[in-house]
Amino acid sequence: MSRTEDEVLDVIEKRRRRPHFKVMDEHITLAHGAGGRSSHVLIETLFGRAFDNPLLAPMADAATVDVKGGRLAFSTDSFVVRPLVFPGGDIGELAVNGTVNDLAMAGARPLALSAAFVLEEGFPVKDLARIAESMAAAAAAAGVPIATGDTKVVERGNADGLYICTSGVGLVRDDANLAAERMQPGDKVLVSGTMGDHGMAIMIARGDLELEVDLRSDTAPLNELVEQLLDAGGDAIRCLRDPTRGGLATVLNELAMTAEVGVVIDEEAVPLRPETNGACEILGIDPLHVANEGKLVAVVAPEAAEELLAVLRAHPLGLESAIVGGVNAEPPGMVLLDTAFGGSRVVDMLAGDPLPRIC
Amino acid sequence: MSRTEDEVLDVIEKRRRRPHFKVMDEHITLAHGAGGRSSHVLIETLFGRAFDNPLLAPMADAATVDVKGGRLAFSTDSFVVRPLVFPGGDIGELAVNGTVNDLAMAGARPLALSAAFVLEEGFPVKDLARIAESMAAAAAAAGVPIATGDTKVVERGNADGLYICTSGVGLVRDDANLAAERMQPGDKVLVSGTMGDHGMAIMIARGDLELEVDLRSDTAPLNELVEQLLDAGGDAIRCLRDPTRGGLATVLNELAMTAEVGVVIDEEAVPLRPETNGACEILGIDPLHVANEGKLVAVVAPEAAEELLAVLRAHPLGLESAIVGGVNAEPPGMVLLDTAFGGSRVVDMLAGDPLPRIC
Numbered sequence: 001m002s003r004t005e006d007e008v009l010d011v012i013e014k015r016r017r018r019p020h021f022k023v024m025d026e027h028i029t030l031a032h033g034a035g036g037r038s039s040h041v042l043i044e045t046l047f048g049r050a051f052d053n054p055l056l057a058p059m060a061d062a063a064t065v066d067v068k069g070g071r072l073a074f075s076t077d078s079f080v081v082r083p084l085v086f087p088g089g090d091i092g093e094l095a096v097n098g099t100v101n102d103l104a105m106a107g108a109r110p111l112a113l114s115a116a117f118v119l120e121e122g123f124p125v126k127d128l129a130r131i132a133e134s135m136a137a138a139a140a141a142a143g144v145p146i147a148t149g150d151t152k153v154v155e156r157g158n159a160d161g162l163y164i165c166t167s168g169v170g171l172v173r174d175d176a177n178l179a180a181e182r183m184q185p186g187d188k189v190l191v192s193g194t195m196g197d198h199g200m201a202i203m204i205a206r207g208d209l210e211l212e213v214d215l216r217s218d219t220a221p222l223n224e225l226v227e228q229l230l231d232a233g234g235d236a237i238r239c240l241r242d243p244t245r246g247g248l249a250t251v252l253n254e255l256a257m258t259a260e261v262g263v264v265i266d267e268e269a270v271p272l273r274p275e276t277n278g279a280c281e282i283l284g285i286d287p288l289h290v291a292n293e294g295k296l297v298a299v300v301a302p303e304a305a306e307e308l309l310a311v312l313r314a315h316p317l318g319l320e321s322a323i324v325g326g327v328n329a330e331p332p333g334m335v336l337l338d339t340a341f342g343g344s345r346v347v348d349m350l351a352g353d354p355l356p357r358i359c
Numbered sequence: 360m361s362r363t364e365d366e367v368l369d370v371i372e373k374r375r376r377r378p379h380f381k382v383m384d385e386h387i388t389l390a391h392g393a394g395g396r397s398s399h400v401l402i403e404t405l406f407g408r409a410f411d412n413p414l415l416a417p418m419a420d421a422a423t424v425d426v427k428g429g430r431l432a433f434s435t436d437s438f439v440v441r442p443l444v445f446p447g448g449d450i451g452e453l454a455v456n457g458t459v460n461d462l463a464m465a466g467a468r469p470l471a472l473s474a475a476f477v478l479e480e481g482f483p484v485k486d487l488a489r490i491a492e493s494m495a496a497a498a499a500a501a502g503v504p505i506a507t508g509d510t511k512v513v514e515r516g517n518a519d520g521l522y523i524c525t526s527g528v529g530l531v532r533d534d535a536n537l538a539a540e541r542m543q544p545g546d547k548v549l550v551s552g553t554m555g556d557h558g559m560a561i562m563i564a565r566g567d568l569e570l571e572v573d574l575r576s577d578t579a580p581l582n583e584l585v586e587q588l589l590d591a592g593g594d595a596i597r598c599l600r601d602p603t604r605g606g607l608a609t610v611l612n613e614l615a616m617t618a619e620v621g622v623v624i625d626e627e628a629v630p631l632r633p634e635t636n637g638a639c640e641i642l643g644i645d646p647l648h649v650a651n652e653g654k655l656v657a658v659v660a661p662e663a664a665e666e667l668l669a670v671l672r673a674h675p676l677g678l679e680s681a682i683v684g685g686v687n688a689e690p691p692g693m694v695l696l697d698t699a700f701g702g703s704r705v706v707d708m709l710a711g712d713p714l715p716r717i718c
Binding site: 026042051074117121123132135167 | 385386393402406409421422424428429435471477482483492494498504511512513519528530716
């Protein structure tokens with residue numbers, strides 16, 4: 001790890017002192033799974049305190065573990081998306097790409113994935129076979145084997161067909177030096193394409209919105225894109241995140257709080273598909289709060305920003321990349337949006353759960 | 360890995376040719392999650408074929424991945440046990456110990472665990488906190504940090520409170536040379552204590568059997584016991600397994616098939632609590648098919664058997680260890696039981712699912 005244990009403990013202690021991490025509900029709500037503020041309260045106060053240890057403390061997408069001769073990245077995610085198959089992908093592809101991406105955001109090359117299934121009694125075996133094939137294809141595309149697994153079955157009426165938990169291990173590149181704490185005033189914020197497409201595609205696929213919009217999930221493995229970015233940028237890349245649940249706004253808030261810097265976003269610079277933007281307007285949801293499953297956020301040194309933007313745009317998964325904002329010293333821990341109308345507003349983490357079960 | 364890729368592929372090919380691995384149901388049944396024959400058919404034919412790769416091929420509790428300077432063990436398990444709290448433990452402790460044990464059976468020292476939660480909307484946060492504390496205590500007892508995690512929430516009526524998926528990574532000891540294929544005629548089969556206590560404790564805790572028996576789950580971390588066993592036995596230890604779902608009978612069948620040897624068990628030598636045995640008799644279940652969560656099976660070279668038995672018995676988790684049988688050349692792939700009455704019968708894998716949702 002690039003930080004000492006003392007530094008990590010210092011970060012934990014600072015987090016604990018933050019008053020807004022002390023509000024806790026009595027019962028689990030869907031918002032606790034939405035990846036926004038409620039999720040953070042639950043994770044920081046309940047799991048963070050119970051499991052308290054230096055490996056967990058960074059609370060990133062993947063933990064980093066020192067092993068002989070290197071650093072190991074280790075990540076896990078459960079997938080409970082509904083419907084199981086949607087335009088642009090299915091739960092299996094999503095599960096593989098999600099874990100590959102969490103490893104990639106740690107600067108790691110994936111070594112192996114695991115897949116644990118909770119299946120509903122009565123689920124058609126041919127549908128399971130199709131999902132397994134889709135996982136296999138996604139794993140092959142990302143160049144990583146599914147090395148181990150587990151299967152449990154629960155009685156009819158549970159698990160909506162199936163849930164999948166994927167975990168992954170990878171080796172962190174020796175030249176990757178990624179940590180939110182490395183963000184500095186002047187740094188630039190890049191995104192690798194249009195925001196919010198996955199979340200909106202799922203909502204529309206469910207059919208209960210009565211919207212007819214042609215939107216596909218952006219689910220994709222980002223490990224190759226990250227390789228090229230790290231090859232070109234090395235130390236100039238401060239940190240990488242994939243803005244999944246809670247969207248770009250939530251990820252930037254997390255980064256701003258961890259690094260104790262301000263982040264400012266230029267609304268007009270954020271790439272949005274007109275279909276996603278339109279669906280969000282109708283639903284009254286901010287597209288910056290909507291999940292992506294094949295996009296990354298990179299905070300980079302200012303002098304490298306244009307070159308790294310070109311690297312992203314040269315990859316098929318980064319054609320619509322953009323520099324969307326920058327890092328300021330003030331106000332620490334906050335994200336501001338410069339609006340198209342010349343104003344400025346605070347962009348908070350996602351609150352509540354307007355988009356349940358999207359991953 | 361101790362075997363070459365060609366050898367592994369040869370094992371896969373042999374498995375594929377086995378006719379009884381070709382029967383597949385059209386719908387998922389509870390038996391597919393019971394760890395017995397149906398689970399094996401599903402895993403070998405569906406997942407094994409879709410995900411086909413040399414790391415997955417050994418189909419052991421943990422996969423082994425070569426990394427710079429060592430071998431990494433990697434394992435995953437979902438836990439869907441009902442009730443969530445039972446005599447002797449809870450779902451959280453079970454999840455941690457289960458993954459620690461899967462790593463230990465690969466001869467690995469655990470480096471880090473992950474915990475992914477699928478929570479039911481409405482689940483009491485204080486119950487979740489208790490389960491998290493229990494996981495933290497189990498992780499501390501096993502000496503391994505919970506380094507990363509994930510939280511999803513599903514609507515009321517799903518997930519029975521919560522499901523937990525734990526994964527783990529560990530470093531395989533350089534002196535561990537564990538593989539079912541190393542089993543040879545003459546080897547001895549050891550178990551580290553009484554069989555079937557976890558499964559029966561769960562069935563009785565559910566209350567629908569109307570049995571009043573004082574039975575506790577044996578859930579426990581076996582990594583220290585394995586350390587001592589490997590310290591003493593080294594290369595004389597052919598392979599280790601934890602006989603969880605499907606029990607001792609299923610594990611021995613798996614080993615016999617993989618090693619293409621026969622295994623013979625002496626019924627009178629198998630340690631059984633009278634309470635477990637009695638409950639099994641009433642329910643018509645063979646205790647050899649009932650899950651354990653804190654016991655191991657070791658196949659060892661004959662000359663080391665007595666010494667290794669003494670090592671097991673010297674540890675608090677191995678007090679009732681016993682040599683329960685041995686390995687023969689014939690009949691390959693089969694497990695025979697020498698009964699207390701002087702007869703002999705075939706012991707098969709668990710069929711069906713007499714004990715749903717025990718882990």
